[in-house]
Amino acid sequence: MAADSTLHLAHCLASVGVSEILKITERANALRRQGADLLVLGAGEPDFDTPEHIKEAAIQAIRAGQTKYTVLDGSPALKEAIRRKFARENDLVFAQDEVTASAGAKQVIFNAMMATLDAGDEVIIPAPFWVTYADIVTILGGTPVVLPCHEEDGFRLTAEALEAAITPRTRWVMLNSPSNPSGAAYGEVHYRPLLEVLLRHPQVWLMVDDMYEHILYDGFCFVTPAALEPRLRERTLTINGVSKAYAMTGWRLGYAGGPKALIQAMASVQSQVTSCPCSVSQAAAIAALDGPQDIVRERCELFRQRRDLVVDALNAVPGLSARRPEGAFYVYASCAGILGRRTLGGEVIDSDTAFARYLMDEGGVAVVPGSAFGLAPYFRVSYATSREVLEEACRRIAEATQRLLA
Numbered sequence: 440m441a442a443d444s445t446l447h448l449a450h451c452l453a454s455v456g457v458s459e460i461l462k463i464t465e466r467a468n469a470l471r472r473q474g475a476d477l478l479v480l481g482a483g484e485p486d487f488d489t490p491e492h493i494k495e496a497a498i499q500a501i502r503a504g505q506t507k508y509t510v511l512d513g514s515p516a517l518k519e520a521i522r523r524k525f526a527r528e529n530d531l532v533f534a535q536d537e538v539t540a541s542a543g544a545k546q547v548i549f550n551a552m553m554a555t556l557d558a559g560d561e562v563i564i565p566a567p568f569w570v571t572y573a574d575i576v577t578i579l580g581g582t583p584v585v586l587p588c589h590e591e592d593g594f595r596l597t598a599e600a601l602e603a604a605i606t607p608r609t610r611w612v613m614l615n616s617p618s619n620p621s622g623a624a625y626g627e628v629h630y631r632p633l634l635e636v637l638l639r640h641p642q643v644w645l646m647v648d649d650m651y652e653h654i655l656y657d658g659f660c661f662v663t664p665a666a667l668e669p670r671l672r673e674r675t676l677t678i679n680g681v682s683k684a685y686a687m688t689g690w691r692l693g694y695a696g697g698p699k700a701l702i703q704a705m706a707s708v709q710s711q712v713t714s715c716p717c718s719v720s721q722a723a724a725i726a727a728l729d730g731p732q733d734i735v736r737e738r739c740e741l742f743r744q745r746r747d748l749v750v751d752a753l754n755a756v757p758g759l760s761a762r763r764p765e766g767a768f769y770v771y772a773s774c775a776g777i778l779g780r781r782t783l784g785g786e787v788i789d790s791d792t793a794f795a796r797y798l799m800d801e802g803g804v805a806v807v808p809g810s811a812f813g814l815a816p817y818f819r820v821s822y823a824t825s826r827e828v829l830e831e832a833c834r835r836i837a838e839a840t841q842r843l844l845a
């Protein structure tokens with residue numbers, strides 16, 4: 440009998456489907472190809488271009504022959520730029536062997552989890568969360584312990600919930616401020632009680648994702664736990680990257696600072712996966728981190744105006760409500776008020792997924808349902824797109840919502 444040649448997929452992939460966001464993007468693209476007039480508010484990347492001086496640095500690097508493998512987890516020049524950034528902006532002083540660079544913050548997270556998780560190890564993830572956190576943990580055989588964070592608490596994790604979730608198997612807590620998808624940010628007053636809890640549990644490490652550090656509004660003061668609580672420094676990994684602040688998502692360059700032993704272990708993982716990050720992107724990242732920062736502030740102000748546009752427009756729609764987020768470029772709006780209503784075709788909108796599907800099929804707008812981020816019934820609007828598109832999209836959302844029958 441011939442051997443079975445059916446593709447065998449690894450068990451660890453069984454519960455990690457294609458992400459809801461990709462599915463929506465694919466469906467939106469398919470509808471557009473068929474001629475549908477659809478506005479897509481799903482993008483997790485700035486609509487701006489990478490600043491010229493950064494592109495220029497990359498071109499110079501190519502001309503100078505910086506086209507070969509570099510040191511595994513970042514060239515010495517990039518590591519110096521990362522060290523300067525942490526010291527200048529976050530009051531964090533790292534040695535060169537305490538920083539690392541990868542092909543995006545996503546790879547930084549993967550390296551850290553791969554280097555530290557054994558089967559059954561638990562990772563606490565406050566919801567709503569960036570889907571990648573839970574999927575990476577699952578792929579590696581760990582157990583994501585998802586803690587719902589309520590809108591009344593500003594979508595922030597509370598010390599009580601954290602304390603109650605810690606077990607002897609807890610390896611990590613993942614915090615993300617400002618957050619994708621809620622835009623919620625933690626100030627010192629929000630972090631302190633959580634750090635107090637962690638001080639009582641020495642086996643628990645803290646992974647902090649500061650990716651949206653520079654997209655913060657209304658004078659909200661950015662802080663990062665390793666700077667706030669030096670006693671946790673030896674078990675905190677502080678992650679950041681150039682994707683969002685400098686509109687460099689395609690360059691794939693993320694970085695982190697943390698204890699030397701962890702950084703070394705992460706480099707071992709990376710050595711067998713991608714070797715070093717792209718040499719040209721490393722040169723571009725140096726220009727981004729060391730270069731002028733005014734463009735980052737100017738773009739942040741544009742994002743703030745768009746945030747207000749979207750929040751105000753959604754709050755004007757009966758049945759929808761949106762918290763005004765402190766940062767990032769997402770609004771996480773509640774659709775609890777319209778659950779149970781019916782479409783003209785008789786379909787009951789019984790979940791955020793049904794609402795998002797309805798908006799896409801009959802409203803001409805693509806958004807991501809909150810269930811994709813572990814907290815329903817919400818939907819995420821990315822406002823990383825032009826004012827004109829946002830105004831029209833909000834008008835369509837209002838109209839489609841008002842068409843629903845009570």
Ligand SMILES: Cc1ncc(COP(=O)(O)O)c(C=O)c1O
Nearest residue numbers: 483543544545619650680682693
């Ligand atoms: C919270 C958060 N962290 C990290 C990333 C990924 O960043 P990178 O492009 O550096 O992999 C994203 C991208 O959407 C994100 O939303």
